[in-house]
Amino acid sequence: MITPVTHLDEFRARTSRTSRRSRRLEHQESLRQGRAMHLIDIENLVGSTRPTTCEVEEVMTIYESLVPTGAMDQYVVAVNHTALLAVGIAFRGVRLLARSGPDGADRALVESAYDDRIDLRFERVIIGSGDGYFVNLADWLTDAGLHVTVVSRRGSLSRHLAAIVPDVVCLEPPALHAA
Template sequence: MNATISIPSYRDVCAQRRLVLVDIENAARGATTSPDHVQTLRAEISHTLHLGAWDQIIVGCSHYSLLSAKLGWPTARFVVRSGPDGADLALLAELAQIDTSRFAELALVSGDHLFAPAVAAAGIPTTVLSHRTSLSRELRLAANRIRLLSTNHPAAA
């Protein structure tokens, strides 16, 4: 019995691979949260965006949220920056270093207006996943597609 294993080519992987940027504090509606809350958000984000094994997931947060975020989403890569708009600025700095042409799509989990210019300039289709009440007009206009997070999540404790 000869079983052959098919390994997808780099071109095939890139045709499906997404870059997923998650502002976990925006999704959690607060700077600090519990690992359980992050797990709940991760499950909703994964389900809504249909995250796959090839997707590159980068989570931005402040140092206050890092431990809970890492425990709640252990497979993600993290960028950390504190202060006003810290997670946003960390994610934007990371995005500026990435060749987005290697991806089929950019997915952003945030509603912050600071991302609008980067989303508009990404050069690939973009999906924004946000709470309805925190989705900025600028980001809504810059994205190709908008998806909404559930409003059932409590604010972070």
Template sequence: MNQKSKAALKPSRSVHLIDIENICGASNPTTEQVVQARESYLSLVKPGSLDQFFIRVSSRSNLAAASFGWPNARVQCKEGHDGADILIARDLLDNKFEQTFKTIYLASGDGGLAPFAKHVVSRGGTVAVISLPQALSMQMRFTGAKVLYLNAGNGLVP
């Protein structure tokens, strides 16, 4: 896709980078937990029809739950501690999403991702952090990104 086409699409679409274990509040979420997190997330964010979803997991044992619980998303795994965070950090650094997407939704409260969110903001990107209240790190609060909270009980936190 050429730059002109990308620029024309930018106002109407967003990208969603989701650490599914983080927003489920579980290291090994079930399909039901992923579905519940997805419903809460979609109610909060209200994505457009052209939005793209990237689900990241840190264990192969979570691939099925992520894939079945969040259909039509691109699911990727990097085994190990902070595997999902590493994939999201690479996404933020390598893809220059701020050039092709109106908003970059970062569904993780992990402090290790804060410098990468700040980096995107410094390049002119609009970042919105989606997190469970108890999972939002202090570092992520000061990235310059808008923060929206999910409720673990499938309701929205005001």
């Protein structure tokens, strides 16, 4: 004989801890699927604390030719306050952070990544910097199951950062224009 299920029994079954946790994990996976976060320390990629709009555009053209991007990708770009205008002109539709001082841009990007819980919302993270400051972040993201790629100029890649991530892409800045 089949026992009828009351509305209360159905409610309890749907709201049990395991089913809520299971639904939450499924929801997190659906949020992550196919999405990438680009954390870009543009000063590091350009190789200057005062990058010009033209330098930023040239480096980002190279970056985008080397790194696969998707329609659902998001960008967070950090820079010191003195370069904010030049960088802001080069980027449209990105979250732009400004922080000055030693490792200012790095600190802004790392804090943003932790505060925004990017480990729950993205499948891949691309760190556009070779600074060792990103080692702990890369380790945390890798442990959370995200695929982490570092994009860096050849001469500014931290050995520790390169050892943590599965992929490193060398960004060669554009050659100086002939006069």
